[in-house]
Structure formats: structure tokens, C-alpha cells
Amino acid sequence: MKVHYAAMALLLAFTACNNKGAKTGDAATTTDEEAPLQPARPAGTMEVSIKDRDKDTSSVTFTFSIDSIRYERTYKDLPLVKGFPDTTIYRVFWDEPNSVWIGFIKPNRDTRYYHASQDGRQLKVLWVPSPPRKIYTYMEKTLGLGDVIRQQPRVSRHEKNIQSGLILDKFTVALKPGANKSAANVYMKFGGVERNLQMEVPEGGKPYIQAYADDYVIVGVELGGELEEYYEIKVVNGRIGYKQLQTVIK
Incomplete structure (x- = not known):
């Protein structure tokens, strides 16, 4: 019986050590993942x-x-x-x-x-x-x-003469007053096609346009120092189009 109990005690001690090691390993992995990266010295x-x-x-x-x-x-x-x-x-x-x-x-x-x-x-x-x-x-x-x-100028109007497909025209995107103070009107035009989008503007937000290319702009709202992108507007093969990137949350 003494031998039996001793074996059980040894087994429990071994299991406890293994469990302790597993927790330590998990903690080390988590810490390593969350630790800030530091540049290495290149070899x-x-x-x-x-x-x-x-x-x-x-x-x-x-x-x-x-x-x-x-x-x-x-x-x-x-x-x-x-x-x-x-x-x-x-x-x-x-x-x-x-x-x-x-x-x-x-x-x-x-x-x-x-x-x-x-x-x-x-x-x-x-x-x-x-x-x-x-x-x-x-x-x-x-x-x-x-x-x-991201550091491109933020403006309220973008106008560029571009050629897309067989069409040579002025690509225009502009911010205009909306139906109320909590909205802005996004106006776009190219090749005789005009469109208007109504964009909600949260309190304290400032609408902006950023041009990443002559035929490609992003429209969003600056809020609390952060830039929230809401519309992607571009001209492809002579056609103007837009894509909603996210919904404005008041």
C-alpha cells in the first residue's frame, strides 16, 4: 500500500509540474506576442x-x-x-x-x-x-x-482634367451643404454624368476629400483627430462610380 500511495504521489507531482509548465509557456507566448517590436541589427x-x-x-x-x-x-x-x-x-x-x-x-x-x-x-x-x-x-x-x-491634403473640392477611355473631361468631386447641419452633400461629375450623395456628419466632424490620383478620391469625415473614410469615388474606362466604404455612425 505504501508503494501504491508513493506512486500516486509521484504521478500527481509530475502532473502538477507539467501543468505549471504549460501555463508558463502560454503566458510567455502571450507576452511575446504583445511585447513591442524592436528592430534587429541586420546580419x-x-x-x-x-x-x-x-x-x-x-x-x-x-x-x-x-x-x-x-x-x-x-x-x-x-x-x-x-x-x-x-x-x-x-x-x-x-x-x-x-x-x-x-x-x-x-x-x-x-x-x-x-x-x-x-x-x-x-x-x-x-x-x-x-x-x-x-x-x-x-x-x-x-x-x-x-x-x-494618408498625409495628402484634405480639401473640399477636387477638379482635374483627365482622359479615361475615349472621354476627355473634367473630373469633379465637391462637398456642399446638406439638408441639415448633420449632413453634407457629395457632388460628383464626369463625362456628362452627375451624381449626388448625402453623407451624414457626426457632431464635431469635418467632411473632407483626399485625392490619391487625378481620377481617384476618398471622401470622409475627420473626427477627433481620426480620419474616417466613407466613400471611394473614381473614374474607370470613362465611367464615374463610387463605393461606400462604411456607414456613418452618429
Whole structure:
């Protein structure tokens, strides 16, 4: 009986130790995920070269080097936002000495990320459709990926002469007084087509227009220092159209 009880005690002690270890591991994982990122000291270099900026998709070449190992890879299908210098539309972040992320801004203001890493004597550069949240948050919030677009002037009227398809005309988007103080009228016109949208404006909010291209604008409301985007308006193949991005909540 004594041997039996001793075995049970040993089993319980072993189980308790395992449970304690599991909790510690979970806590460490959570802490590591929530811990702020710090740039690592690079063990090598990453060079980014962009070509064909005037085309719908650009060619981007990554030259990744660590010690005596050098690897080069080119992607030829990357759509990039136009109208800005090359160095303003991408950011590079080393999260580990042999691991580096490169993020780009696309014409629709979305991002595309690539990851370069080392595996033994092999280097690789891959497109990552869904990078870790802490990576893209750091690159967009801390390194300013996308700031070149977000910091565009906020105006109440946008007018540009553009050619879209076979139509050459003035593309106009303007903010006008709404039916009441809590609304604004969004007016748009191109190619003889006119449209009006009624946009609700929360108390304390200020309507704005931001142009990301001659034929592409965002209409939203600045509220409490934050920019809330509500309409995307653009001209494609000679036709003016809009997309509602979210509903205004009073």
C-alpha cells in the first residue's frame, strides 16, 4: 500500500509540474506576442530596385545578402501607387538579424508584403499575403508605411482634367451643404454624368476629400483627430462610380 500511495504521489507531482509548465509557456507566448517590436541589427543587406513605374504592374528586384551568400529575386506583377518617389512607397524592417520584411503600397491603398530569410546556407524571398499582425502594425504605424498617401491634403473640392477611355473631361468631386447641419452633400461629375450623395456628419466632424490620383478620391469625415473614410469615388474606362466604404455612425 505504501508503494501504491508513493506512486500516486509521484504521478500527481509530475502532473502538477507539467501543468505549471504549460501555463508558463502560454503566458510567455502571450507576452511575446504583445511585447513591442524592436528592430534587429541586420546580419546582411537588402536592396530594393523598382522598374516600370509607368505601367500597371511594376518589376521589383530584391537583392538579399548575408555574409558571402547573395540571392536575387524579381517579381514582375506588383501594382504600385503612382505619383510618389520610389523610396516613399515601401518600407524595410529587420525583425531578426537574418529576417527582413518589405512592404509596398498598392494603387488601391492596400499593402503587399514580402519576407526575406535565411535557412542554413540558403536565402529566400517570398510574397506573404497575410503577414503577422505585429509586423504590419509596426511597419504601418511606426515606420510610416502608407503615410505618403494618408498625409495628402484634405480639401473640399477636387477638379482635374483627365482622359479615361475615349472621354476627355473634367473630373469633379465637391462637398456642399446638406439638408441639415448633420449632413453634407457629395457632388460628383464626369463625362456628362452627375451624381449626388448625402453623407451624414457626426457632431464635431469635418467632411473632407483626399485625392490619391487625378481620377481617384476618398471622401470622409475627420473626427477627433481620426480620419474616417466613407466613400471611394473614381473614374474607370470613362465611367464615374463610387463605393461606400462604411456607414456613418452618429
